[in-house]
Amino acid sequence: MSNSKILANGVDVYYGSKQALFGISMDIKEKEVTALIGPSGCGKSTFLRCINRMNDLIEICKVSGSIKVDNEEIISEKTDVVSLRSKIGMVFQKPNPFPKSIFDNVAYGPTIHGLVDSKNELEEIVHSSLKKAGLFDEVKDRLNEPGTSLSGGQQQRLCIARAIAVNPEIILMDEPCSALDPIATAIIEELIDELRLNYTIIIVTHSMQQAARVSQKTCFFHLGELIETGETNKIFTNPDNTKTQDYITGRFG
Amino acid sequence: MFFWSLVLIAVGIFSSFIYGRSRIKLNSKKQGTKSKSLPNYYAQYVLMWCLFPALIVYFSWAIFQEQIIQNIVISNFEFIEGAVYNEGLLLAEIRNVANNPSFADGKSIEIINAASHYSSLRQISQISFYTSIIIIMLLGALYASQKLKPEFHAQHTIEKYIQYILIFCSSVAIFTTIGIVFSLIFESLRFFAEVSIFEFLFSTEWYPFIPIREGQTAAEGSFGAVPIFAGTFLVMVVAMCVAVPLGLLTAIYLAEYASQRVRKIVKPLLEILAGIPTIVYGFFAFVSVAPFVKAFGQSIGIDASPTSALAAGMVMGVMIIPFISSLSDDVINSVPQSLREASLGIGANKAETIKKVILPAALPGIVGAFLLAISRAIGETMIVVVAAGTAPNLTGNPFENVTTVTVQIVVALIGDQEFDNPRTLSAFALGLVLFVITLFLNIIALQIVKRYRERYE
Numbered sequence: 207m208s209n210s211k212i213l214a215n216g217v218d219v220y221y222g223s224k225q226a227l228f229g230i231s232m233d234i235k236e237k238e239v240t241a242l243i244g245p246s247g248c249g250k251s252t253f254l255r256c257i258n259r260m261n262d263l264i265e266i267c268k269v270s271g272s273i274k275v276d277n278e279e280i281i282s283e284k285t286d287v288v289s290l291r292s293k294i295g296m297v298f299q300k301p302n303p304f305p306k307s308i309f310d311n312v313a314y315g316p317t318i319h320g321l322v323d324s325k326n327e328l329e330e331i332v333h334s335s336l337k338k339a340g341l342f343d344e345v346k347d348r349l350n351e352p353g354t355s356l357s358g359g360q361q362q363r364l365c366i367a368r369a370i371a372v373n374p375e376i377i378l379m380d381e382p383c384s385a386l387d388p389i390a391t392a393i394i395e396e397l398i399d400e401l402r403l404n405y406t407i408i409i410v411t412h413s414m415q416q417a418a419r420v421s422q423k424t425c426f427f428h429l430g431e432l433i434e435t436g437e438t439n440k441i442f443t444n445p446d447n448t449k450t451q452d453y454i455t456g457r458f459g
Numbered sequence: 460m461f462f463w464s465l466v467l468i469a470v471g472i473f474s475s476f477i478y479g480r481s482r483i484k485l486n487s488k489k490q491g492t493k494s495k496s497l498p499n500y501y502a503q504y505v506l507m508w509c510l511f512p513a514l515i516v517y518f519s520w521a522i523f524q525e526q527i528i529q530n531i532v533i534s535n536f537e538f539i540e541g542a543v544y545n546e547g548l549l550l551a552e553i554r555n556v557a558n559n560p561s562f563a564d565g566k567s568i569e570i571i572n573a574a575s576h577y578s579s580l581r582q583i584s585q586i587s588f589y590t591s592i593i594i595i596m597l598l599g600a601l602y603a604s605q606k607l608k609p610e611f612h613a614q615h616t617i618e619k620y621i622q623y624i625l626i627f628c629s630s631v632a633i634f635t636t637i638g639i640v641f642s643l644i645f646e647s648l649r650f651f652a653e654v655s656i657f658e659f660l661f662s663t664e665w666y667p668f669i670p671i672r673e674g675q676t677a678a679e680g681s682f683g684a685v686p687i688f689a690g691t692f693l694v695m696v697v698a699m700c701v702a703v704p705l706g707l708l709t710a711i712y713l714a715e716y717a718s719q720r721v722r723k724i725v726k727p728l729l730e731i732l733a734g735i736p737t738i739v740y741g742f743f744a745f746v747s748v749a750p751f752v753k754a755f756g757q758s759i760g761i762d763a764s765p766t767s768a769l770a771a772g773m774v775m776g777v778m779i780i781p782f783i784s785s786l787s788d789d790v791i792n793s794v795p796q797s798l799r800e801a802s803l804g805i806g807a808n809k810a811e812t813i814k815k816v817i818l819p820a821a822l823p824g825i826v827g828a829f830l831l832a833i834s835r836a837i838g839e840t841m842i843v844v845v846a847a848g849t850a851p852n853l854t855g856n857p858f859e860n861v862t863t864v865t866v867q868i869v870v871a872l873i874g875d876q877e878f879d880n881p882r883t884l885s886a887f888a889l890g891l892v893l894f895v896i897t898l899f900l901n902i903i904a905l906q907i908v909k910r911y912r913e914r915y916e
Binding site for chain 2: 288
């Protein structure tokens, strides 16, 4: 049994006066893929965005409770959000490369964090990140072309490369395949499987097949509450809660 | 006269509408079928046929009546052998006598006769004007009422007419623009017939005073517009030095840092700044800023003149801040949120995100905003008339008096000169240059803004 990487305890989230999450408590283990599933609007993305404090960007959003990453409280005024976010990479629903070259897209993170001292070092990081994201062979001859010129699936892998270039420990993925075709999706899923060896991954997905394929743990959200959490195998074959049962068998959602 | 005709037309509109409405109801009742459109459309149909022909008659009468009457009066006027007449003065005299009989004392019998001829012609014209308006309205209504049958699609026809009206309205602006451009070009050609275009564009001496009377021993004027363009450029540079940093930083603050509440207050306030009449800026520049600039110049040992490029440019810069900030704010806001999230998600802080991601992405649009602001600054008149001075100095020193294209146009057109000497005509040449410059700036700016928009939408 590996160590607990993220420990959430009683997390409430309000958008204005509307409560979006009700006392979420969760234990996420290191170097595992945890899938968050549930019907639209159930709060799974909201929870994901609490982990790297992305909800700070939304003025009316208030988060309370406790989330500990490596035993350090992050829901606090004192949290250094910048270093938190460099430790927790994020991949978004829609591929969002910067309107810069492929190289600069990946080089962005290492440059702003001062991770490199020389051009060679930077090049090395960019190349290795692209390799880890399984994109290097496809783009090695055109690193100076704009990142936006790639196909959707390639763009998403570029975003993954950009996220891992700053050497994070955790990667959050917010429906990373929902804008992609099945082949690109299969490539990303394979990639997630490889990344699991080095990173703790939390993935929000609408596709239960995807959750079943890539994750070891699955958490089922419904109407802002965490209904059930457990081994993926168990959740999909023999869930404890009838709501989970109903959802995975397609009776609602 | 024209007031009562407006009343007449208003009565026509009202009664034709009522008539059309009741008539179609009656007709459809008679035939026992429902009309294809609502009764109001038939009423509008009658109204339009009643109104528009009458309006055409109305306006052509208003435009041509006086001209025609004057021509008739003049052509029947019995000219006295040997006397010299100026046609304009003669007409004025005849009109005076006709409008006010007490002026007739001491006027020649020819003029008194012509005056009574003029009055009687006007009376005839007036009567026939009313008659023709009434007849035209009746004819229009009559024509329309013949179509008032339930199977007639009044709504389709009305929509077609409305489309014609809209086309007419939009073409008014377009044709006015074309007319202005052509008048600029033709008057400029007249100017360039007297002053060579090379002198105008490349010579550095602007001294637009030419002998007014023949034989007057004034110096020949010279029309080198270089100092004027230089002055315009200098004022513009000063204005942009003020407006670009302030406007851009304001935009960044509003778009990225300000809370919704602050934004809601500050943005309208800035837009009020854009609504201040420029003459108000002008006297602010002259009364407050120019003395300050002069004092400041003296304190650092520069001899500043009471009106200066610096004073005018600074105030102009303040004037165009809202253009830059408002447009840049829109552009920065239209950078997709996902780019912000991507950058922040890697652990960039806000400043890095703005500097390295948002501004580069928004740059084309921001440049477009700058160009629009520049063309606004170049075309600005009142501030520079009041605060920059009128001396055509070729200088790079912003503490000195300079003059701009717009100021020289004002100077050239003030006074009672005929429109046939180079001094007055130079206004058109300057105007043409100004027009071409701002046109190009606007085209480039809009092109840049457009290309940028396409990338993200």
